[in-house]
Amino acid sequence: MLNKIKNIFKGSTDKMKLCKKCGKEFSVKELEQSYMICPECGTYLRMNADERLDFITDKGSFKEIDMDMQSKNRLEFPGYNEKLAKALETNDKKEAVTCGICKIGGVKTAIFVMDSTFMMGSMGSVVGEKITRLFELAIERELPVVGFTTSGGARMQEGIFSLMQMAKVSGVVKKHSDAGLLYITVLTDPTTGGVTASFAMEGDIIIAEPNALVGFAGARVIEQTTGEKLPEGFQRSEFLLKHGFVDIIEERSKLKDCIVSLLKIHS
Amino acid sequence: MNAYEKVQAARSSSRPSGKFYIEHLTDSFIELHGDRRFADDPAIIGGIGMIDNIPVTLIAMERGDKIDERISRSFGCPKPEGYRKALRLMKQAEKFKRPVICFIGSSGANCGIGAEERGQGEAIAENLMEMMTLKTPIVSVVIGEGGSGGALALSVADKLVMLENSVYSVISPEGCASILWKDAKKADEAAEALKLTADYLKEQGIADVIIEESGKTNEEICNNLKITIMNIIKENMKLPEKELLTNRYNKYRDII
Numbered sequence: 317m318l319n320k321i322k323n324i325f326k327g328s329t330d331k332m333k334l335c336k337k338c339g340k341e342f343s344v345k346e347l348e349q350s351y352m353i354c355p356e357c358g359t360y361l362r363m364n365a366d367e368r369l370d371f372i373t374d375k376g377s378f379k380e381i382d383m384d385m386q387s388k389n390r391l392e393f394p395g396y397n398e399k400l401a402k403a404l405e406t407n408d409k410k411e412a413v414t415c416g417i418c419k420i421g422g423v424k425t426a427i428f429v430m431d432s433t434f435m436m437g438s439m440g441s442v443v444g445e446k447i448t449r450l451f452e453l454a455i456e457r458e459l460p461v462v463g464f465t466t467s468g469g470a471r472m473q474e475g476i477f478s479l480m481q482m483a484k485v486s487g488v489v490k491k492h493s494d495a496g497l498l499y500i501t502v503l504t505d506p507t508t509g510g511v512t513a514s515f516a517m518e519g520d521i522i523i524a525e526p527n528a529l530v531g532f533a534g535a536r537v538i539e540q541t542t543g544e545k546l547p548e549g550f551q552r553s554e555f556l557l558k559h560g561f562v563d564i565i566e567e568r569s570k571l572k573d574c575i576v577s578l579l580k581i582h583s
Numbered sequence: 584m585n586a587y588e589k590v591q592a593a594r595s596s597s598r599p600s601g602k603f604y605i606e607h608l609t610d611s612f613i614e615l616h617g618d619r620r621f622a623d624d625p626a627i628i629g630g631i632g633m634i635d636n637i638p639v640t641l642i643a644m645e646r647g648d649k650i651d652e653r654i655s656r657s658f659g660c661p662k663p664e665g666y667r668k669a670l671r672l673m674k675q676a677e678k679f680k681r682p683v684i685c686f687i688g689s690s691g692a693n694c695g696i697g698a699e700e701r702g703q704g705e706a707i708a709e710n711l712m713e714m715m716t717l718k719t720p721i722v723s724v725v726i727g728e729g730g731s732g733g734a735l736a737l738s739v740a741d742k743l744v745m746l747e748n749s750v751y752s753v754i755s756p757e758g759c760a761s762i763l764w765k766d767a768k769k770a771d772e773a774a775e776a777l778k779l780t781a782d783y784l785k786e787q788g789i790a791d792v793i794i795e796e797s798g799k800t801n802e803e804i805c806n807n808l809k810i811t812i813m814n815i816i817k818e819n820m821k822l823p824e825k826e827l828l829t830n831r832y833n834k835y836r837d838i839i
């Protein structure tokens with residue numbers, strides 16, 4: 317049923333997107349003109365993997381890899397099968413990350429894009445494995461990697477195996493780095509938990525979109541644990557820039573140009 | 584014991600903490616302080632000593648005993664400066680070709696405003712990358728609760744040893760229950776579902792060795808642990824550097 321609705325909406329320019337900040341709805345067509353930024357209040361709306369790829373990669377250049385890899389409920393974790401089924405039903409993608417080879421401003425690049433619409437962009441074994449394989453391919457072909465992060469963190473339904481993905485991906489990022497290759501991460505709203513504590517923070521150059529939530533521990537958890545009032549703008553891109561954890565905050569309209577310039581300096 | 588009882592046993596204040604193991608493994612421990620960047624984090628004890636005539640670097644999460652000490656040590660939950668101190672000591676170990684032994688036992692990384700300001704995520708991430716290629720043997724031992732990314736940042740190792748009643752999990756059972764089922768009281772169900780016990784992790788190849796605890800005194804456990812750790816270290820010290828690092832890389836690469 318949901319699939320049918322989705323297919324009706326797919327490819328239709330009448331598809332609407334809601335800005336949760338101001339509550340207004342806009343057609344996707346209109347939003348495409350404004351880089352998915354709310355025309356009313358300026359909020360950066362979250363982009364799914366396809367929207368992001370369309371926006372960043374040179375037209376027609378993206379070749380996806382490992383697109384059919386799907387998660388299993390290895391721990392037989394209660395409710396995980398249902399959650400996965402629902403994510404698959406409401407999403408075009410089969411997991412929370414999409415990987416492939418593309419050109420950006422004419423520069424051949426390995427790219428991964430996480431997608432918060434698939435189980436909050438959480439990282440399980442498949443997400444870790446797909447990103448690892450992308451880096452391995454990038455090492456083999458001597459390509460830079462550009463990665464867009466958005467994630468609620470490790471996927472707890474996969475227990476220790478999801479935690480270990482942080483180590484696995486960090487290992488291959490280090491290998492890629494030791495081969496003298498460039499890795500650019502783009503932190504988008506929200507990037508938290510185990511993804512922040514691994515490959516999101518491992519880029520040679522770390523870019524963030526304005527006002528993106530980026531942190532390790534959840535703000536609510538910090539407030540409850542410490543009883544302290546959180547400072548204004550806590551865990552937002554600008555906070556990270558001020559504290560020295562982000563190289564560049566770039567507006568969406570200039571993001572592709574920024575990435576192209578960085579790639580060209582390194583190619 | 585069921586899974587949640589093991590979690591409680593792993594957290595028990597009567598269980599020895601990091602300090603105990605360091606003191607029983609070596610009588611020549613010299614503590615070294617500070618990350619040389621910001622501060623000294625008392626949640627992590629680090630230093631050097633001799634075991635079986637081999638110089639080693641020892642790094643332990645330390646939750647403290649009495650309540651004052653527990654508070655001053657943030658219950659063993661390290662801040663970014665703690666992870667950076669650990670990494671500094673590991674790099675020092677690499678320079679002097681000393682093996683590294685890490686002890687893990689706390690609920691995880693420190694959760695606070697300061698920790699976020701100083702880049703908790705970045706600190707953990709850097710340890711994961713650097714430990715993967717640290718050119719000296721690393722053995723990590725889970726002595727109590729192994730909590731999430733904060734534990735992982737000290738446990739990228741050639742071999743992971745777990746005490747029989749220790750646990751290692753992506754999230755605390757309480758955290759898992761409150762996120763998934765909006766009810767922290769279902770922690771026992773979450774503990775079961777997370778499969779966080781040492782025996783399961785050994786079965787899955789995440790843990791390499793389990794040290795028995797049942798019916799043994801802390802001293803006996805410590806002696807067995809010492810033998811196990813030193814055997815691993817001596818074997819790994821024989822390996823050419825490249826093989827050591829390839830084995831470590833593959834240990835994690837093979838986890839799907």
Ligand SMILES: [Zn+2]
Pocket residue numbers: 335336337338339340354355356357358359
């Ligand atoms: Zn709006």
